[in-house]
Amino acid sequence: MAEFLSLKEAVSRHINDGDTVAMEGFTHLIPFAAGHEIIRQEKRDLTLIRMTPDLVYDQMIGAGCAKKLIFSWGGNPGVGSLHRLRDAVERGWPNQLEILEHSHAAMACAYEAGAAGLPLAVLRGYIGSDLPKVNDQIKFIECPFTGEKLAAVPSVRPDVSVIHAQRADRKGNVLVEGIIGIQKEAVLAAKRSIVTVEEVVDDLGASVNACVLPSWAITAIAEAPKGAKPSYALGYYDRDNAFYKEWDGIARDRDAFQAWLNENVFENGGA
């Protein structure tokens, strides 16, 4: 059964330096509050996995939490670059960052394979792309039935997955609605999981085919209202597109970033 913890306690107890951590949410429901708590607790040497690193990993990378990033699209959607990610890749600030890069299809399949307990995912992918030349985790195998050449990537099996969701009931069952992305697969693929939620309610109000994660499949739940801001939680608040644009200016400059981090993460926020 999932244990209800404060966010501070959940992060402190379940995320260790050196862990492989997947924080998912495809544009929607990005676990920013949890990311900020990880920054505040100064976790180090994390291998971060996320299809779209987005601002949350830009912040964590800039704050020095990461030694490696596994991803498939590293931009600020509709705006441009993730400047903290670029600074780390291009100039090693604040530390060297190793990157391993995939396509979305391969990452999605790799999470699914992780949830399914398989060692690898198979897809019709990477045909003619240079990505296999720079990522030794992309191989090609022959279908034993048809002889077709297919791409294979190792499954994603994080130490910890962190997601944000709309709500949990008091037993710890969790409902995810809207763009559900890769949330379910990320939790089921991981050894441990932390789910932050907008609220805890008596009744989830889930329809029969809704995306529900049962309490016994989750390690810890922490209530974190507005925990996905500046991304969004369908039914609660909209994506703050103005902030996504503003981030471009903040993240371009190391000093502006540090000031933002001090003011908004270290001095403000957290329980």
Next chain:
Amino acid sequence: MSLEFTSSEMMSVTAARALNNDMTCFVGIGLPSEAANLARLTHAPDVTLIYESGTLQTKPDVLPLSIGDGELCESALTTVSVPEMFRYWLQGGKVSVGFLGTAQIDRYANINTTLIGDYREPKVRLPGGGGAPEIGTNAHEVFITVKHSKRTFVKDVDFITTVGFGRDGKARDNAPNIGRGPTVVITDLCILKPDPDTKELVVTSLHPGVTREQVIDATGWDIRFADQVDTTPEPSAKELDVLRDLKARTNAHHAGQQ
């Protein structure tokens, strides 16, 4: 009486016209999204638009800033998980057109959204592949829309993120179970299509008022022109109205969000 329009508007309208009601289009963010929604709001009201965030048959009222804005989900017929989107809908062969933008494109329509320079020591690190590598091969065909410049139109891309026809034009020959690849590239100056034999991009239509010299100057290889080069039809008053409304609505919406 000729209307006033910008080269960007010319590009969006021409890109929109490439789509029709019978198509199921996997839409990239940015220019492709603008063109696809313009098509839906003008001549192709029943075109099916799909975004990689899992939103199937979506009809946004404003253009999304990200691939997963709430607007896309709320106006969709249904929303599926990301693995389902890539495995069942794209790899399963349900997408007729992949509509992509790019940072670099070369003469064989290979596209690069990964980096400029050397992989381990990039001059400019770009966002990466995202959905494009598999959209490029699993969609039945691919449309590309991008602004024309020497920086973008290079002889050979620094990195093939998503294959067009490979380094020699032959990458799709004998590759089983993949789509036809890029069939049209629409820029702010012209329309290009791959030569049926060599697969090298050639100019098939110039936008009104654009000269061959302009295209030559904006292309990083010795660009060829088709035997017969057409003049792209001008945007109509209705297309321009709808496009301008859509962009004004979108800007107001994104600026107003806090």
